[in-house]
Amino acid sequence: MFGTVLIANRGEIALRVARTCREMGIRTVAVYSTADADSAVVDFADEAVCIGPPAAKESYLNVPAVIEAARRTGADAVHPGYGFLSEDPDVAEICAANGLTFIGPPAEVMARLGDKAGARRIMARAGLPVLEGSAGTRDSAAAAAAAAERIGYPVIIKAAAGGGGRGMSVVHEPRDLPAAYRRTRAAARSLFGDARVYIERFVETARHVEVQVLCDRHGNGVHLGARDCSVQRRHQKLIEETPAPGLDPAMVERMCRAAVTGALATGFTGAGTVEFLVDGDDFAFIEINCRIQVEHPVTEMVTGCDLVREQIRVAAGARLETGDAAPRGAAIECRINMEDPRRGFAPAPGTLAEFRPPGGPFTRVDTHAYPGWTVTPDYDPLLAKVITWGPDRETAIARMDRALSEFRIAGRGVHTTTALLREILAHSRFQNAKHSTSLVQDMFP
Structure with missing residues (x-):
């Protein structure tokens, strides 16, 4: 079992992970931004390390700072909680390269499933029913429109790298699809660093x-x-x-x-x-x-x-x-x-x-x-x-x-x-x- 777990998150989930670690006899390290210096998990954890200013990209998403905090405190595992780094296969690989266990699936599995369009194909091959949709991502508004016509309106455009209910647009009419396509791609690029999108049939009363x-x-x-x-x-x-x-x-x-x-x-x-x-x-x-x-x-x-x-x-x-x-x-x-x-x-x-x-x-x-x-x-x-x-x-x-x-x-x-x-x-x-x-x-x- 691990001796020390670094919790690469904040808020209630960081505190919740720390509590289970304490029950298991595992030492915990909290990381925090300057905005969270007085947070409950900083007080509760066995050790806490400031990793940057309030902006998430400069603190909780700052992978080098997280890895350095783990190295300095002798952690042998990283628990990412949810959000932030929790489904980033690159982070799992970086942890492994630095002798740390990432508490989550293997990097290659996260990469495979992080592509939502690709995950649909895997599940269909495994025999699971999937919603009617595009066979893969669509890289132009014209291709998206053609897929939507085949599926039938309403449709939902989704970020291939999305999650947490973000990076989605519902389209009820063909005339609205080009703008929704551009909007969703822009949101996907901003939120996930990946502009690829795919299309599914939208079930309104599901x-x-x-x-x-x-x-x-x-x-x-x-x-x-x-x-x-x-x-x-x-x-x-x-x-x-x-x-x-x-x-x-x-x-x-x-x-x-x-x-x-x-x-x-x-x-x-x-x-x-x-x-x-x-x-x-x-x-x-x-x-x-x-x-x-x-x-x-x-x-x-x-x-x-x-x-x-x-x-x-x-x-x-x-x-x-x-x-x-x-x-x-x-x-x-x-x-x-x-x-x-x-x-x-x-x-x-x-x-x-x-x-x-x-x-x-x-x-x-x-x-x-x-x-x-x-x-x-x-x-x-x-x-x-x-x-x-x-x-x-x-x-x-x-x-x-x-x-x-x-x-x-x-x-x-x-x-x-x-x-x-x-x-x-x-x-x-x-x-x-x-x-x-x-x-x-x-x-x-």
Whole structure:
């Protein structure tokens, strides 16, 4: 097992990884920007190293600074969390070249799956259903238009190197495609350094369901059930839950088995998610994520499996200790973002004059915030995650509403998604598991 793990991230995920490492007896090193000098993980970790100014490209994305911090502190492994460096195959290769274990899949697997268009082809060969789409990337508006005509409108243009719900444009009419194509390529180049895009059929009333998988280096793979992630704004998730409600159990089981088959076909190791769109009784693969997900706590709540611990064990060469999921009850996660839903989810950074998270039975809060903490515009607006468990979905929802009602967050200019989340929980479509990815858009037309 590793002696020291450097956590190449910030915020709640950095603190969450550090806590599991402490339970495992592993020494931790936090890295931080000057904006995060007073962060909770800096205080919690065994050692902390400043790696640059607030701008992410000069700190958390500064690979030489991260590697130098690992060298100076004697780390033998790097945990990337999610976002930032978590799915960069070059970083995994650089870690290996410097005698560090990257806690994630092998570099070649990340490179293979980081090309979303290529991943579609791999999964199709493995026997997974995929949405109708372009066979590969499209390098001109004319080629994109031809693919869209063949697929049929509406379509969605996606960045081949995309992730996190970014780098996408939905197109309903042929006349709108050229501008959307240019816009998506520009966004892909800016966000991911790769302008390639591909096209898929867009399902307007789909459910977004993902399967948590674990695979080790010995050829073993298991699933830990399916999570519903359909409540989204601008393709980014707000509420996640498990088990995925209102779906045929036999179909969900087929989806989970397909996810393991697909992951093993790629040589994947570690913790990841295979994502699907569900349309009626049909499901189709959309992408595979090579990292721990923001919403992983709901799976932990119903299975009792510490996914970060399994990531670390697998990276150290151990065999999986868990079998396929036998979930108990239901769990829901709500993301508390520093955003103003009434202004198009505009970021609303500021200093927290008051920050009092909820408590109570079967209620978990993952956060790095505290009274006096300043949320800057430099990073993702995620402030906290509230996760509740119940013996059934109705209890988990009621417990979540109670927890959100207790949350006290205040400060000059501070706005959060808390009130919106309670609106969604009370919405009849959500209550009856009749919601889809269009729910938030329908609520805020």
